[in-house]
Amino acid sequence: MTTVAIFGVGLIGGSIALCLKGKPGITVIGHSNRPSQVEKYLQRGVVDYATTSMQEAAEQADFIFVCVPVGNLEEYIEKLAAFQLKPGCIITDAGSTKASVAACAKSLDFGQAYFIGGHPMAGSERTGVEAASSHLYENAFYVLTPDEETPETVVERLVDLLSHTKANIVRVNAKEHDEIAGAISHLPHIIAVSLVNQIRGYNEQNDLYESLAAGGFRDITRIASGDPTLWRDILINNRHVVLKLLHDWSNETNKFVQMLENADGDAIAGAFETAGNFRSKMPERRKGMIHSAFDCYVDIPDHPGIIGKITSELGNSLINLSNIHIIESREDVPGILRLSFRSQEYLDQAVILLTAKGYDVHL
Ligand SMILES: NC(=O)C1=CN([C@@H]2O[C@H](COP(=O)(O)OP(=O)(O)OC[C@H]3O[C@@H](n4cnc5c(N)ncnc54)[C@H](O)[C@@H]3O)[C@@H](O)[C@H]2O)C=CC1
Ligand SMILES: O=C(O)C(=O)Cc1ccc(O)cc1
16 A cells, blocks of 8 residues: 655645546545544545644655645744654655755655656646646646755655646756746746736726726736745745846846937847747647636627536537636626637637537637
8 A cells, every 4th residue: 555645735736636646556645634624534434534744644654745835834844854754755746946855855864765856847826725626737747856866766655646736747956947937827827926016007097998908908917816925935036036037027127228319120020030930830739837817708699508508518528627707797688708728629619619519619
């Protein structure tokens, strides 16, 4: 029997638990300091067993996943090092940054246990076990940061266990991970937040900004709704990398200032062309660190029960909706329904089905 202990059964830990629970030979134990959380994990059936005792969960585990906020990771792994862990036990984490936790683990003595940093590069702006899903990591990248001293057989054991997530496991150096994650995830979050706050400022004078920002602006700034404490921890932890990136970002925007001051149309068109060319080479359907919105919009006539009818059509065809939002619904005026899916495949199927049923569907 393989026992997996999970500390921090939220969005990420809960999703790992759901991938592993019920698999042959695996028992999943969840830990929380709070008895009400322990009760909740059991009620939701996310784990086989749950406890408020860190020691009890840790000492029977073959694998330990530490899925707590980045700001608490080091305190957790320091506590783990003080327990009598099973020989061969593998401790891993799910933190969005990897260099500091790797350095901390290196300074500790885990006896005959091992530490391998990890980062499942998929998530959402939601948090908590309520948002956990066994599909979260399917086709996503899952970074592992073993160091030169980690025996290959140990890494392979973790890779083997993680095959249940259906993620694409990649090995990356911890420092390099933080530089890349900084550029493709942390910097974009800062840009989205700054952009939304800039518009929020204008909106204080004129609330037409907010009204007209519906649709595309809202979509491209989705990540500005990320969890504030999660992002506080990530940005503080990776601040040296992020500060350098912000400096480079400022150079990029300054190039636009120059081009505009000189009314240099060729340079502006050139910047769009260069960006467009690079972007078109990026794989379109691959699941990246920032998740894509797989949304479509359906015009809904003002008929009672129409929304139920649309969701049943999708359900009958086993097309899983991840979110549904009524954008406008006023008496006598047709409304718009935004349907969100977890994958391009579900979205494609929904568009074909609803169009065939006579609905007006837009992407
Ligand atoms: N949210 C996302 O999309 C992603 C998050 N991560 C990383 O995964 C880890 C967990 O993030 P989520 O699951 O999103 O967060 P979450 O808020 O959904 O879950 C965090 C869990 O840690 C527990 N916890 C234990 N000690 C805590 C403390 N002192 N303060 C606050 N919570 C404590 C909470 O009760 C909760 O169960 C973080 O390190 C995050 O950087 C990694 C990939 C994606
Ligand atoms: O909302 C999104 O798409 C994200 O960016 C989620 C996310 C948050 C933290 C990570 O370490 C990885 C992914």
